[in-house]
Amino acid sequence: MISKEKFQEELEGIIANAIREDVGDGDHTSLSCIPNEAKGKAKLLVKDEGIIAGVEFAQMIFDHVDPTLKVETFIHDGDKVKYGDVVFHVSGSSQSILKAERLVLNAMQRMSAIATKTRFFADLLEGTKTKVLDTRKTTPGIRAIEKWAVKIGGGENHRFALYDMIMIKDNHIDFAGGIGQAIHKTKSYLTRNDLNLKIIVEARDLTEIKEILASGGVYRILIDNFSFEDTRKAVALIDGQCLTESSGGINEDTIREYAECGVDYISSGALTHSVYNMDLSLKAV
Template sequence: MQPLPAYLTDEALATFIRSALAEDVGDGDHSALAAIPAEARNRARLLVKGTGVLAGVALAPRIFVAVDEALEVREALPDGTRVRPGDVAFVVEGPARSILTAERLVLNCMQRMSGIATYTAQLTALLAGTKARLLDTRKTTPNFRLCEKWAVLIGGGVNHRYGLFDMIMLKDNHVDYAGGVAAALAATHAYLARTGRQLPIVLETRTLEEVQQAVAAGGFQRLMLDNMTPAQMREALAVVAGRFETEASGGITEQTLAAVAATGVDYISVGALTHSADILDLSLKAF
């Protein structure tokens, strides 16, 4: 099992699960309370109904135990497994009411996460033969980011910054408001010195002129090449000459991904990984 990324602390996961259960359960799962005897014990299996990459298996037991510590999960397939209809990811057993109360949150998380992992794996395969690595973005569902970024990792992608706090990313509006590339970088270094922070700096450029200004100024870790054609990226990479990491961004699709990767960029960020992936159909079935 891969170690959890730094943002997936026990506290972060517990907070997410508490909030999600509060939204769904409220003052009680009255359907289960009304129809199922308190002493009833049953089991259910997580049944795969589509083809893709499984994600959220490691999250499911945390949800079940948050609902009822008496629930037990027996994992059959780990996160990252390529699955098809009929596969069983795990079996949960224990108080029947609690299985039903946890069911929807487990399915909502796993279906969404598995869809993202599946799409990430699909796009990652298009990078074969290049050095480019696939990045996610902050284009995520509010309050569900930790699961969506986790799913990108499971699918073979790489997490970009988690939020506004763990990286300085100077994008087009920052550059324009600051008065240009050099001014934005100078102000950033002054801020870091003044506050005693050590944060990586990523700088977005839109034109070859901005690339030249950035390389001349220096003082950043990665240069973003935003909304450039592959031909323009190659020109920009010639200017960079390997002195900084490079990242292609902006409007990159499944159809254009391979051509962008072939330019020689180090990273490609694709917002669609988290905002446009379909779900993977899953079901929790009593047996």
């Protein structure tokens, strides 16, 4: 996984780019009708229910836009919310509050939706050893906040990007000439370049599971699009030699049974690519 420093850099980049995109050379509506010296106060109002996420990120946005803005928080990241709840108050320059408003709402609505869906999936796994993982199926440009929301919702992060973990999938295997070749070439590459990256390999059937185990040195095997029966067989074959992950079309109706097959992780792109934003608004107090 990426370092805390790199993750922080990603967050700051998201804010800077979003402000550039939204504000440009100025919020001319606010500049034209609100005096520079005007002070105001606004509340973050919940008009939905679920898990709130993005409170800390909102603080980062306000700090970026205007460090003099003051935020009083009542509800924190990961808390359950319902219609009518007030998450925080922000006070200070009215122009600054309005400048930050849309980015705060866009980010928190998206993050809260992801956290809510993740919590739903995590609750379905309660009592098993299995953890739910996100994927790289994220919105371009805002991956860091979407993966942060998964953590807030009780899930865990898969690799952040192509550079922080090796993940040998079906196309890599076919282009490399087979599983053994793909794993061997990967290990040689890591040694030559003095890289310490974990290796995950996707298996399409039980024969490929055996090939992966024979090669050794793999951190996790991705048991992709297996039936329940074959997943149980795969877990038995692996027998703790490395971690296991199920993926491929797993939904709320099937996730529990896959977990009960004994896998360590279940990955779901739906956590980030199929959510409906939580309804939030920022209203003057």
